[in-house]
Amino acid sequence: xxxxxxxxKPGESPYKQIVHAATKAILAGELAQGSAFPSVRELSQSxxxxxxxxxxxxxxxxxxxxxxxxxxxxxxxxxxxGRRASATDRKTLLSGDVEALVVDARRLGxxxxxVIDAIANTWDELFGGDARAAAR
Numbered sequence: 001x002x003x004x005x006x007x008x009k010p011g012e013s014p015y016k017q018i019v020h021a022a023t024k025a026i027l028a029g030e031l032a033q034g035s036a037f038p039s040v041r042e043l044s045q046s047x048x049x050x051x052x053x054x055x056x057x058x059x060x061x062x063x064x065x066x067x068x069x070x071x072x073x074x075x076x077x078x079x080x081x082g083r084r085a086s087a088t089d090r091k092t093l094l095s096g097d098v099e100a101l102v103v104d105a106r107r108l109g110x111x112x113x114x115v116i117d118a119i120a121n122t123w124d125e126l127f128g129g130d131a132r133a134a135a136r
Contacts, residue, residue, distance in 0.1 A: 002038055002046050003031055014049050018057045024093045026066045026077055037067050037075040 004025035008014050025031045038046065043054035058075060061067040068078045105115045 002043075003035065006047070008047060008049070014047070015053050015056055015060075018043070018047065018049075018053075019060050020093070020096065022057070022061055023064070023066060026061075027089060027093065031077045033077055033079050035077050037061075037077055039074060 004021055006018055006021035008017055022031075022037075031037070037058070040051055040054045040058055043049070043057060044051040047054070058067065058069075062069060062075075065078055067075050069075050102115070110118075
């Protein structure tokens with residue numbers, strides 16, 4: 001079982017989707033520093049992707065200094081103390097999800113304010129408080 005959520009969508013590069021999902025989980029703190037990251041074999045089998053793609057994912061995350069390969073231990077989540085997610089990083093990671101939401105809302109014939117209200121209501125239900133006041 002993978003320690004982060006990803007569902008491979010057709011028409012998009014599996015490599016990019018997996019790198020995005022893992023990066024998002026690491027920068028959001030869902031994968032703790034020092035925790036084990038799945039091996040290339042585990043990634044390949046769990047996601048039903050080519051082992052070369054899984055290797056490319058691990059190599060990219062290592063290059064981005066989000067993962068460390070430790071001989072005899074395996075691949076672990078790196079200390080990202082020097083790489084805290086900036087506001088720009090967080091916006092970039094969320095942009096694909098926002099775009100999909102906007103496209104779906106438009107397909108359903110919703111207006112911009114209806115989407116904003118739905119987000120605010122869901123935020124309040126999940127986290128309490130007035131989402132608009134918290135954003136100010």
